[in-house]
Amino acid sequence: MMNIAVIGYGYWGPNLVRNFSWLEDTHVKYVCDLDENRLEKVHALFPNVEITTTDYQQILDDPEIAAVAVATPVKTHYPLARAALEAGKHVLIEKPMTDKASDAAKLNELARKMNRIIMVDHTFLYTGAVKKIKELVDSGQIGDIYYFDSVRVNLGLFQNDVNVIWDLAPHDLSIMKYIIGKKPVSVSANGVSHVKNNMENIAYLTVFYEDTTFAHFHINWLSPIKVRQILIGGSEKMIVYNDMENTEKIKVYDSGVELNSGDKDALYNTLIQYRTGDMFAPKLDQTEALKSECQHFVDCINKGESPISDGEFGLEIVKILEAAQLSMKQKGENINLDAI
């Protein structure tokens, strides 16, 4: 039986408690939050939780606790995760991992030193849809990935403490990183704030790779309609991932352009041939993503393996966010990720 504590019982915390509670051989012993009103509701919903507390130190001092899940505001991720690692706990952190890449790097170093697992809660990676895309890409049938285009817009809740990039882009950047695999090299971003607090509410983000692979993100809190769509253009097939569809979230198009790399003296238009074929919408695993993810966290602890969204993964997302922030302040200046 693994004992877990959940720190932060706001919007996301109850989901963590619920999903960890469903796992076999796992027990949520503590829920911690600074707000006692929130804690009062824990026992009615989750009678198996033993202790609610406003003092996270109580958790870190309890030798029975193997792991903590941190679902607090971003700026508190670093101190809480550091304290937990220093106390010898495995850590699952809400995304984004930290608000500074340097802090994320320090956490990774500490985790290595302490021989503990650090995992970032990039939930989308554990959805049936993204797992299916990964499987399709890894099988080779999509071919080389030419581009990754993501749109995530809606009439959204304006945040006070972060702009739309820090709020929404981690989802799509994590999917990009997981699917494309290779290392991005630079970032260009543009965004605008239409409110007094100067937090951008609409932004566009481009991610460059060493070759012609190319990723772009549109994130927007001020759209009249909700769009959550990713296009993935491959040399063999193309994928549309429309998260607003109830069924058929993933469509695989057996169509594309044959980019003949033949004789350069020939006319270009004879070198490019169109192909449209069948479309295929695979059945997706319907397991709740967070349940799969919590199981993965527990499995990695038990087996001493590194999670899919480990600290290095989380760090790279934070680097892109930091570069995007920098680029946006300079109207789209291309920022090299090594400089972060």
Add this chain to the structure above:
Amino acid sequence: MMNIAVIGYGYWGPNLVRNFSWLEDTHVKYVCDLDENRLEKVHALFPNVEITTTDYQQILDDPEIAAVAVATPVKTHYPLARAALEAGKHVLIEKPMTDKASDAAKLNELARKMNRIIMVDHTFLYTGAVKKIKELVDSGQIGDIYYFDSVRVNLGLFQNDVNVIWDLAPHDLSIMKYIIGKKPVSVSANGVSHVKNNMENIAYLTVFYEDTTFAHFHINWLSPIKVRQILIGGSEKMIVYNDMENTEKIKVYDSGVELNSGDKDALYNTLIQYRTGDMFAPKLDQTEALKSECQHFVDCINKGESPISDGEFGLEIVKILEAAQLSMKQKGENINLDAI
């Protein structure tokens, strides 16, 4: 009776002949093309066309001809339009106006000197959909325009001589300019070519204004699905223009975010309030856009008025295209439009 000549009888020329032929008091006297095979088909479809010719000089020498419509490849727009203006003809030019902003400026100067009308065939401005958006914005009910977001992607015909920006963006840039009105100040663009000819087949383009108005364009020849959608976020209402819808192309959402510019010490989240209301899809004028446009050209000649898409309008679109091209070569560097 106004006599017109159409120069260039490829993809677009027949549409010009057909629409000019429908107008009252207008007569298409000549059709000109270098390809005699194309000319052979003219008389069967348009028995009223008098003369087909491979020599455009014949047209310019005919004093009966008041105006010419130029629908030839972009690089020939400048010499053909210059010759026509010098011969005292009014000119309608296919978009984009020229392949260099400096040439477009010269044409405008020449047109002023010759006291002739020069109009650019930005057909979308004459659609029922765009006319309705213009009417809504001008009525004030949309409020200030916060952003303009356009997506025009499909599995498209790769061009040999121009990249995807020069091919597709003139449509959306012309709509942006018409709807927003005020002068853009700078451009940032990114794009990639996946073919040997180095012509970009996917690109993203951002246009900045002096204030926080903000426009963005996604253009892509390599998408498995066809998307033609423009979002316009206003301070009062928001518009979705989905050109793939058969009916309900324009939807007006009476929803948005109240951006209270009150006391700066108050918490920001109390300053921002959400509002979702009714949606409204106005009936649109179904007249073929090109017919309205041809009529507008003839009317402007007869009344001595300046067309909506006059040479200055066309020039500004070419400037943005040229700036985008420059920016793309420098990975998104912000290019000031005054520098073009």
Add this chain to the structure above:
Amino acid sequence: MMNIAVIGYGYWGPNLVRNFSWLEDTHVKYVCDLDENRLEKVHALFPNVEITTTDYQQILDDPEIAAVAVATPVKTHYPLARAALEAGKHVLIEKPMTDKASDAAKLNELARKMNRIIMVDHTFLYTGAVKKIKELVDSGQIGDIYYFDSVRVNLGLFQNDVNVIWDLAPHDLSIMKYIIGKKPVSVSANGVSHVKNNMENIAYLTVFYEDTTFAHFHINWLSPIKVRQILIGGSEKMIVYNDMENTEKIKVYDSGVELNSGDKDALYNTLIQYRTGDMFAPKLDQTEALKSECQHFVDCINKGESPISDGEFGLEIVKILEAAQLSMKQKGENINLDAI
């Protein structure tokens, strides 16, 4: 404080407990079910429920209980509701009210005699969408209703004890009755069973009125896609109610056919004129329908008023179901509702 008991804690019962618990001045004192395993879960989710019992007589004997909600299998509705009314309780019954029209009529008579309220849980009537349609129709802007066409199909759970008509049609019949108002006169139905138990899994149902108003229903447990759409054709405007839309569930089309009833010697085609106008999607009340409905039940008890979906309403739905069943056995024979 009104004390309520919920009898039947299967699929729907927990929703009733939850919604009654939310109401002010209302208390769910009992939950009753024959299955003790189900009852065990009640207290964790609803700590305010006082007593769980397998014996409904205990509830009927408790003078503190003013009303019971019956959410048990259809065949038990009649005996349970009768016992509750005889014990002087107000009754809310799950739809359909009973499995025989004659039983429903007996309940209505008993309720009148006991001066108690009987209400049937036709939840759809209390949705924002149906309330809005009712408001639009009552305002007169839709004009006379020409037809009502409903499709409710999906890959559904085959029931053992009832066919697809008894399972799904009560939803749409209740909407029809509420919106159209006037009394239907006869029913024709066709359906087929593709399983051994001879329970129809696909059926079509037509309802006739005295005039040319006309209603039709397609209900199907064996459809690969989920469709829940109602078309309402009016003499002035037409409504599309698509329950699968997240937003814009209701669309009102200002279009139709002008049915000129002029000179009968004139050519008919000159008498019929088309009109297409704007479309309008009104904002809908987002309150959970069952909450509004539970509140309505409590309000009716307190004020001594008759509910929208009272026993007479529920009886008429059962009559149509019974007539449909009869018609289906005779391959579409038209069955007069007065004969039921």
Add this chain to the structure above:
Amino acid sequence: MMNIAVIGYGYWGPNLVRNFSWLEDTHVKYVCDLDENRLEKVHALFPNVEITTTDYQQILDDPEIAAVAVATPVKTHYPLARAALEAGKHVLIEKPMTDKASDAAKLNELARKMNRIIMVDHTFLYTGAVKKIKELVDSGQIGDIYYFDSVRVNLGLFQNDVNVIWDLAPHDLSIMKYIIGKKPVSVSANGVSHVKNNMENIAYLTVFYEDTTFAHFHINWLSPIKVRQILIGGSEKMIVYNDMENTEKIKVYDSGVELNSGDKDALYNTLIQYRTGDMFAPKLDQTEALKSECQHFVDCINKGESPISDGEFGLEIVKILEAAQLSMKQKGENINLDAI
């Protein structure tokens, strides 16, 4: 070279002329119509047509003419086709074949006697979509067909001479007959007229087979939205044919219900199991249906083969229409097709 004449140059005639003109070794020698204004337009569009005439007898007297295509109002089909067959011409008739089944039967007898081909222009059978459905069904992968459900509704042109069944249902009935193959046995229909001429503008039609196969049609000239959708439920897979989709008109769902016909004493719910799998949208042949159909007509003449939509096929559709008409007058009375 086969010489063809097209009789009737209204809405459909020009499409026949255009498509026959495209075929190799086929020549449209005559176009015939009673309206000289229509005939005047023929030569500009189709310079290869030799003769336009208002006298169809001129065509029948011309020994060079092998076949005539009849695209005139329904009531004239019988006399025109009979005269053409008697003159030894092969005949293609616009759908529906005739307005009386008895006339269609006479034409078939005459064609056999004269050894000439008679084909009915059920164009939908020659679309890429329907050909693909036929191929899928014939391959056995759909399994047994449980039901065929068709909806064809829009804000349509009211006809003066026929009701909505005779106008729209031939399309869907022809698809049903082609796909299902086996012989239907009876028909039940209901419909209503909301105009003075008593021509039904909305109707529902059910077709019964000897087994539990079941077909249903909703046809409506008074719908605010355009729906053209067919659901085909099979024992193995299910098909959705949405003709309003630009791409993906055909979707094949690898999902369904396993209808276990096992031990009748077992509980029924254990005998029924759900299955949802992948969805697949096959690439469709994009050839214009009417071109394929005209080619098929010419090929059948040349090879002496019977067309897919031959006179017997056309007759069966007329029988169903006549039965539906009869049933509608008797409020859904089940009409046996042998009685027609």
